[in-house]
Amino acid sequence: MxxxxxxxxxxxxxxxxxxxxxxxxxxxxxxxxxxxxxxxxxxxxxxxxxxxxxxxxxxxxxxxxxxxxxxxxxxxxxxxxxxxxxxxxxxxxxxxxxxxxxxxxxxxxxxxxxxxxxxxxxxxxxxxxxxxxxxxxxxxxxxxxxxxxxxxxxxxxxxxxxxxxxxxxxxxxxxxxxxxxxxxxxxxxxxxxxxxxxxxxxxxxxxxxxxxxxxxxxxxxxxxxxxxxxxxxxxxxxxxxxxxxxxxxxxxxxxxxxxxxxxxxxxxxxxxxxxxxxxxxxTTKGLSKPDRVREIIKNHLGKITKSEIMAKCPDISQITVQRALADLIKSGEILKIGGGRYTSYTWNRERE
Incomplete structure (x- = not known):
């Protein structure tokens, strides 16, 4: 043996x-x-x-x-x-x-x-x-x-x-x-x-x-x-x-x-x-779930997909993530890249 x-x-x-x-x-x-x-x-x-x-x-x-x-x-x-x-x-x-x-x-x-x-x-x-x-x-x-x-x-x-x-x-x-x-x-x-x-x-x-x-x-x-x-x-x-x-x-x-x-x-x-x-x-005090989505994108260099966002905060529902993304696009804080299943997002650094 x-x-x-x-x-x-x-x-x-x-x-x-x-x-x-x-x-x-x-x-x-x-x-x-x-x-x-x-x-x-x-x-x-x-x-x-x-x-x-x-x-x-x-x-x-x-x-x-x-x-x-x-x-x-x-x-x-x-x-x-x-x-x-x-x-x-x-x-x-x-x-x-x-x-x-x-x-x-x-x-x-x-x-x-x-x-x-x-x-x-x-x-x-x-x-x-x-x-x-x-x-x-x-x-x-x-x-x-x-x-x-x-x-x-x-x-x-x-x-x-x-x-x-x-x-x-x-x-x-x-x-x-x-x-x-x-x-x-x-x-x-x-x-x-x-x-x-x-x-x-x-x-x-x-x-x-x-x-x-x-x-x-x-x-x-x-x-x-x-x-x-x-x-x-x-x-x-x-x-x-x-x-x-x-x-x-x-x-x-x-x-x-x-x-x-x-x-x-x-x-x-x-x-x-x-x-x-x-x-x-x-542990960031006072951070709501939409704000956590915002922080993830802001602190991520380059593109990030919805599934990657959800993997980082699995306690946040898909509906909440989608709503947060829509609001951030509307406010101009993030940019949407591509469409369909190839959609990704990036922080709009031109506004900083």
Missing amino acids: RAFDFKTEYNKLLTPEVVAYLTQIHEYKGQQNLFIEAKADALSELLEVAKIQSTEASNRIEGIITTDDRLKKIVRDKTMPKTRSEKEIAGYRDVLATIHESHDYIPPKPSIILQLHRDLYKYSGKSIGGCFKNSDNVIAEELPDGQQIVRFEPVPAWETPEAITALCSAFEAAMQDAELDPLLLIPIFILDFLCIHPFNDGNGRMSRLLTLLLLYRSGYIVGKYISIEKLISDTKETYYEALQQSSYNWHEGTNDYAPFVTYMLGVLVAAYRDFESRIELL
Whole structure:
């Protein structure tokens, strides 16, 4: 069976690019913690939006979808799931809530991973929930002509329980070493988890839930307020490329973790930057929702679309954004560029 040597792999990763990412994230973490302590009330809206976006994005990556209205009702526990997809979405919602509320009491052990997987499928009626795979699986890519290409062959089913136990033990030992930064250990663990591919189904969603769990346990809680799953979904092609590059020669123990680790650190930096920009809008005293739309456009260099505006302030409805845009065009403060789905807006700097 393949060995898991976190310290050796860790030392290979300390490139200038990775160290720069680590420095940025540590600084952001300190700033965020100070803000959370001082402005907890202002973050409730971000928390609610992130839950919805995380649940939607992580399931959408796997082709599990429902309507926006049904999704919001399911995440807010206002309705019972009806379809197979909705049942899996409800399971994700519950596991995400468990991690949000109790991460300090959920150590990454095989029995815990199985319990989380069981809860992921508790509405679906599937017997696979909470059980390691009972047959070998492959990671395949389907080509436009319908042909499938095997990209990776994970650990065989008979070896999976032992592999997960060894991985969790090695990770726990590495986390005890004060010289090793959890920000590098966590994506190494996640890549190994994905290469083991321990379940018949749900490996991708479990990997993203475990990412959040391990980040939260190390004090990096930005994922509560900015959806890390959405950032991954929005860069899905790059995610899969990094995963493929880092899994090459994994069984031989000669794979390069750098592409996947660097990608995940970049996602984390993007989440902290997004948090910072949204906090500025949320905490400006006396700023109405139309005024927040105005500030977004004013502080954005170049063109910005309506969907980009809504992504920056997801608590503002589409109707409110449209009304604010119409008023700003009428007053001459912004300029409308193009038409139809290619419409964008820019601040009218000639008036300044």
